[in-house]
Amino acid sequence: MMAKLETKVFDQKGWIYERKLDGYRAIGYTGKNAKLISRKGIDFSERYDKVIDELKLIDQDAILDGELVIEDKSGKSRFQDIQHYEGDSANLILKYYVFDLLNLKGHDLRNLELVKRKKLLKALIEPLNTDTIIYNTHIEGNGANLFKKAQSLGWEGIIGKDEESTYQSEKRSDRWLKFKLRNSQEAIICGYTAPGGSRKYFGALVLGIYEGENIRYIGNCGTGFNESSLKELYEKLRLLETDKKPFKEKAHQTTKVTWLRAELVCEVWYAEWTADGHLRQPVFKGLRIDKDTENVIMETPEKQMADEETIEFGRTKLKVTHLNKIFWKQEGITKGELISYYRSMADRIVPYLKDKPISMRRQPNGIDDGGFFQKDVDITHLPAWIKTEPLHSESNDKDINYIIGKDAATLLYMVNLGCIEINPWLSSYKKPDNPEFVVIDLDPHDVPFTEAVETALKTKEVFERMHLEVFIKTSGSKGLHIYCYLGAKYDYDFVKMFAEYTANLIHLELPDTTSVERSPAKRKNKIYIDFLQNRRGQTVVCPYSVRPKPGATVSTPLHWHEVNDQLKLSDYTIYNIPERVKRIQDPWENLTTTPGDLKAALKLIKGK
Structure with a gap:
């Protein structure tokens, strides 16, 4: 079991704090077959035979977790000297500090609470009365005072542990935290x-x-x-x-x-x-x-994560798992970093998911895994706080139980299932036949991205002729998405008809660079003006959603002045979006202020 790096020491009832040791971690086996094994599986028994001799004196078969340390006369750790250890000297002494007990007399203790394991460990070690194998003592609740003591004594730091934590072999846990005095x-x-x-x-x-x-x-x-x-x-x-x-x-x-x-x-x-x-x-x-x-990876609190964690949203608790699994192999981005991004951006994302049915694309092994799509969920396997709604599917001729966007907990629940991107309907479950937006999806195929920018600006111009305000975001993949708010006033058939009519208007003004042909073979080297997402059950990736693409790009709302020839989709990633939203005014702040009047718009454009 490994500790997660943390920066801020805290005092907490129900937690114990102990010295962070500066040596080689080793599992010790007692009795006549005593041995010392490193986390890497290296047998330390011959090199540190002094400890082996003491382990043999323990007549009860036990498995200990501890750290081999070289200390000088003042009790200060000497890390470099443990590599060259050839026996104690007048000033350098080998010690094995033990802090956990995994097995005793054939009984696996790993599911026992930490405080009970340590009590048994203390009873096992203290009767030895040895200066070689030492029980690592702790204090209860007061991490700040022990950290000050660590500073005065020159320790490497301290470890905080949840006293009720079980022992999770080979896993890094947020129930054990390490606080370092020096990076x-x-x-x-x-x-x-x-x-x-x-x-x-x-x-x-x-x-x-x-x-x-x-x-x-x-x-x-x-x-x-x-x-x-x-x-x-x-x-x-x-x-x-x-x-x-x-x-x-x-x-x-x-x-x-x-x-x-x-x-x-x-x-x-x-x-x-x-x-x-x-x-x-x-x-x-x-x-x-x-x-x-x-x-060997970057050791910062953001990078070195627990393998699993429980996130609390008021009374709602969500367990997220496999946080160190690599989701972007080239960039080294983990599932935990993805969850951290969505957690930091939840306040921005959730309003776009509220009451929307979600079609999940699950990629539990990262972006190189094509994954699978899931709409219909088994409500018997969901937490009670996840909202679902049965919506009829004409193609399947049955009701499908969709997860409904509700809050940050629901968002992170889906991400924990392997949803890298989040795909809501354009309509709510309350009015499933009436989309809240009409969307034009600009999809460039083997053309300079500047042509996509030109098409986006032309789209804005066409909508403005109809007295309709539009908002734009990057797709996070290849293109651009343009939204016009409707307030769920029209059904999908009418909205799709309007989108198709508008797409053709744009194409007529840019015939050499755009196409409304659905078949890729018929629109080579063109910008595809896609209006077909404006149908019941279709989805568009939500604002601020990550995409399963190289670089961990994000579908990012833009100000219109940012839509120019310098625009690059790769500039918007999980690394910089949380800072961007703090730094600039929300480009979509007024998205839902005024619903568009499509019937008046059509009269206006046709009248001209």
């Missing part, structure tokens, strides 16, 4: 630069982390070494030399770089992450022989 980051050693001046062996380590399936360059580290550690590390680096560069980015270099196979993991201290994703002022802390390269 640290694990990194893959991708190469080294040649030494300069009087320095021997190498100048700096070239570092990377995984983002999805690819390694990304994060900077060079040239401090934190002495001559002994330079030599020892260099001997390991030489064995991994290769001609192949592990990442695409250009590394900072003033001397020649020797590239390495991506097999060694180190840990560095650093001041901060720069805006371009590099480490500022990294300092070498030590090698992490206990860590796998594929698990």
Whole structure:
């Protein structure tokens, strides 16, 4: 079980707080077959046989979770020394701090509450009266005071744990939180630069982390070494030399770089992450022989998530799962980051979903998974707070139970099911035959995007001739969506007829660049003016919805002055939209202020 990184320490009844240890995590097995196994599966038994001797003295078979630490006389951790441990010295002592008990006498304790596991652990360890295996003590409820103590004693930080938490093997949990006094980051050693001046062996380590399936360059580290550690590390680096560069980015270099196979993991201290994703002022802390390269990712609260979390909306509780699953492999964007985006944008998105039936496209394995569409839901498997409504489907000749847009909890419930994009009807379940909007979908095919911009501006012009106000958003995929609010005054047949008539007007004015032909073969190298979404049961991706496209693009409402030749759909992503909506006035603020009068509009345009 692993802790989630958190920044702000809190006091909480029902939580315990303990010292964050700075060494190698290891599972200990007691009794005559005692052993120490790292998280990576490395057997530490021979290297740290001093601990093994003590584990053998425990006559009850047990499985412990703890951390191997080297401390000096003052009790301060010495991380680099644990890698070179060859026995205790006058100033350096090996200790095994234990903080959890997973099994006792053949009984699996992982589903027992933490406080009960720790009580059993304390009863098991304290009678040993040893300075080698130490029960890691805790305090109850007061994290802030322990954090101050950690600062004064030079600890790495503290760990907060829900006292009722169960033990989830191999999972990162938000029931265990780590609070660091100093920023640290694990990194893959991708190469080294040649030494300069009087320095021997190498100048700096070239570092990377995984983002999805690819390694990304994060900077060079040239401090934190002495001559002994330079030599020892260099001997390991030489064995991994290769001609192949592990990442695409250009590394900072003033001397020649020797590239390495991506097999060694180190840990560095650093001041901060720069805006371009590099480490500022990294300092070498030590090698992490206990860590796998594929698990080396950016360690920030936004990136290093719990594997599952319970989100509370008043009395409503939603459990979201598999948060570290990669949904965008190239970019390394996880399901948890997707959920965080929708959570931060819920206030903007929910009004566009209110009372709308939702057609779900579920892609539980990310954007490379074509997924499946789901409209009809089994209400017996839904939480009681999810609203559904049976709506008749003529094509299936039966009622279909749709999830109805209602609130942020419903939105995140669908995202947790694997809905990367959110697709509501244009009408509400209350008036399912009367759309609230007429929508023109501009879909460019193998043409410069500037032609789509030209078509959008022409569409606005045509609507304005009919005294109708329109609003525009990017599709987040290839094109642009133009909305006109109707207030559910007309049925779908009439709205579709109006949309088709308007599409033809636009096409007549731009015959060389647009088409209203549905068949792609008949509209090559044209902007398709799609009016067919204006039918009962059809959907259009909602404003601020993410799209399952490279870069995690977002369907973004625009001001009309932003619709120009510089417009790029790739500029609007989950990375910048939450900040954009804080910074600018809402482009769709007046979307539903005045319902359009389509009958008057037709008279007006035909009269001219």
